[in-house]
Amino acid sequence: MQEAYGYEKDRFEQTCEKCGSLFSVSCPGQKGHEEREEYYCPVCSQEFTCRASNFPRVTLIKQGDKKWQK
Numbered sequence: 001m002q003e004a005y006g007y008e009k010d011r012f013e014q015t016c017e018k019c020g021s022l023f024s025v026s027c028p029g030q031k032g033h034e035e036r037e038e039y040y041c042p043v044c045s046q047e048f049t050c051r052a053s054n055f056p057r058v059t060l061i062k063q064g065d066k067k068w069q070k
């Protein structure tokens, strides 16, 4: 039996080193469909990657107060 729907493979909190914001990342998983997916800091758009089956969902928890430049 193959799973028809993905599941939440991983969920973690991350602090962006560029702007200092704290956000949570929810990585969807599906057997046999994992590749490198990009996700972005919701504040400064810094790019990160993880292994998942689809775009990770990012939720801002706390906006950082670090000065950053585009």
Ligand SMILES: [Zn+2]
Residues within 6 Å of the ligand: 016, 017, 018, 019, 020, 021, 041, 042, 043, 044, 045, 046
């Ligand atoms: Zn950031």
